[in-house]
Amino acid sequence: SQQGEEDPQALSIQEGENATMNCSYKTSINNLQWYRQNSGRGLVHLILIRSNEREKHSGRLRVTLDTSKKSSSLLITASRAADTASYFCATDEGAQKLVFGQGTRLTINP
């Protein structure tokens, strides 16, 4: 079953702009993670935010978590062409198991 629902499904912006992706989930979680997948490649872990955290930063990435609304957002600032990829949120349902959403396809136009 897919827990996370990403929004939008696809996003196209100009290089240098900020990109925001949203994720909603249904059940209680221990943590929420974001992964990136370049075309034809495996997934790469970007950032993990625990259920008792509200915001986390890593370089140009900013993740927020609102457990009352069961939602999270990923902000990529000052986007670059290399950020073109699909981005997935994944919720930790316990027992070291992740459930992935459908993903947001991000395209950065030069």
Next chain:
Amino acid sequence: EAGVAQSPRYKIIEKRQSVAFWCNPISGHATLYWYQQILGQGPKLLIQFQNNGVVDDSQLPKDRFSAERLKGVDSTLKIQPAKLEDSAVYLCASKAASIKNEQFFGPGTRLTVL
């Protein structure tokens, strides 16, 4: 450190044929996962191993899919017989025994069933 290795990278077969995928996780990672990713969707967990034992195979179509992790290191995933709807990328991931739940993914095997 070396990443998760998978082979083959690509495989094309006809329906009703058999196919096997191989995964070598990161050294020392006790937990190994197989995911199925259909085009345009997120990865769906098929099976999770802890060392050589199965933790979760609730979404594995056991009538045609099987997986093993002998000796708790390498793993193979087999489909027999394949159906058209099995066309997907099969991803292997591994995880160390730590507090963080970060998984490390291999490049995947793209399977096309004709």
